[in-house]
């Protein structure tokens with residue numbers, strides 16, 4: 001199986017690196033090389049060097065090259081660091097122990113988030129190494145759900161710039177902003193690397209629909225920062241190659257606008273033609289300054305997410321994470337649940353609660369997967385019931401957006417449905433009539449999956465598959481423990497944010513009781529986008545196609561822990577396997593891109609082993625390199 005194979009390749013990686021990356025590599029004012037003296041072909045890691053033009057304080061302020069107490073004596077002497085650091089020299093491992101100890105005494109998740117973000121802004125290697133060591137514990141801190149809390153308070157906890165803020169009033173200077181970025185790097189520290197050569201993965205938001213929290217204006221920049229961090233932590237894309245972007249077009253959130261500490265542009269949200277022209281100007285800059293980069297749209301509201309995706313998806317390498325990334329992870333999780341409950345997707349009726357861009361994106365992807373399993377488009381469409389606040393979505397309704405019309409049920413089909421009011425059918429009515437075995441929630445409405453709803457679906461099938469996907473935690477449609485109880489522990493539950501496992505009593509005597517733990521996997525797009533980004537980098541993808549995403553979903557489902565027949569296993573692998581599984585998925589995405597001719601490199605050979613090798617070699621791992629000064633670059637200040 002692939003995980004074993006990936007482990008074997010771990011050994012080969014050093015050898016491949018030794019053969020492939022000899023001599024000097026020059027990137028702008030940065031030079032990296034490996035020491036020939038330490039090079040041999042017996043799988044030993046080599047010492048890697050990085051030559052840099054800055055010494056002293058400026059080096060310590062540079063989060064990419066700063067090693068803090070890990071600079072050794074020789075480096076301290078050569079780099080003008082003597083006296084600027086305490087005398088005791090530490091290894092990375094020792095630094096991590098110390099950092100973890102101070103992390104552990106923080107009493108709130110938000111404080112932990114702030115601490116990790118500060119570490120990221122001062123020493124990236126240490127940040128990613130710490131994250132790597134404690135991935136399960138720290139993912140919810142740097143990402144969902146704590147990142148939601150951090151977004152709400154972003155203006156208050158803001159410390160240092162990261163990424164780029166492009167505000168509407170300065171639109172005439174947008175090209176200058178990109179030039180500034182290239183000159184200075186994007187972490188706010190003096191990184192003079194030629195960013196143009198390096199940025200290949202961009203995450204952009206306009207803050208209009210942050211998680212399930214709504215319009216948070218410029219505070220939304222917290223999300224691209226979090227997503228970019230995962231591209232590095234999980235997808236192995238080096239920090240300087242990622243770029244979080246905020247398009248500041250104002251906010252309609254009055255509470256935020258009235259905060260004295262708000263860091264964004266204080267204006268009502270821009271809409272209509274001016275808005276789309278501004279987005280267009282941004283895309284032109286991306287094409288000009290970072291040609292070939294992957295552009296990820298994140299947390300755009302319903303009015304802009306789909307039109308933007310439609311406009312640009314055939315123009316550059318781009319995707320919308322909430323529509324396509326979410327759809328892909330939900331499909332993967334659903335395929336895994338179908339395997340586990342032993343009935344294929346094509347045999348199922350599905351109720352999709354929430355018909356916004358995320359809900360419709362998921363439904364479209366499920367439709368495609370059903371068609372791959374042999375249904376016609378018409379047949380697949382008949383098995384997917386979109387439900388929104390007015391009830392089941394049908395063709396007789398007015399005001400449906402184009403992407404909702406595509407999925408609306410034919411009104412005539414509902415003629416013989418029971419219940420309902422004035423031809424509209426509530427969620428419970430829909431469940432009773434459509435008899436689904438799958439219910440997916442993307443509404444941001446807590447409590448929607450209540451006892452009545454869960455009991456209704458539990459009557460239609462043996463093992464209802466129920467995914468309350470809204471996040472953060474307080475927005476989820478239902479709590480897994482309740483859903484398990486209301487379904488007599490028959491439900492298969494995955495969520496969109498982290499929940500504790502459900503402990504269920506399976507047998508009880510007077511003196512003893514046996515319990516079982518159900519782990520509810522988090523069907524979060526972090527299983528998908530880092531793999532897509534890694535693959536796009538490896539093959540130089542020109543587009544992100546449905547086929548590439550479908551490949552990602554199926555590859556992930558192949559890794560599901562229940563694949564060997566455990567009917568109660570979690571639906572997704574544990575977080576500890578994120579990186580290995582990401583590489584496995586990335587290979588499949590590369591193969592699809594190559595088969596569809598959507599690459600600028602490697603377009604002839606889609607051999608899996610070869611691609612895994614390239615993926616492994618491309619993957620960045622946090623470890624210190626020896627820093628030396630290149631005197632030809634060194635300008636004393």
Ligand SMILES: O=C([O-])CC(=O)C(=O)O
Pocket residue numbers: 144210211212299321322471524525
């Ligand atoms: O960020 C997450 O955890 C998932 C996501 O994209 C969203 O909810 O918008």
Ligand SMILES: [Mg+2]
Pocket residue numbers: 211298299321322
């Ligand atoms: Mg999102």
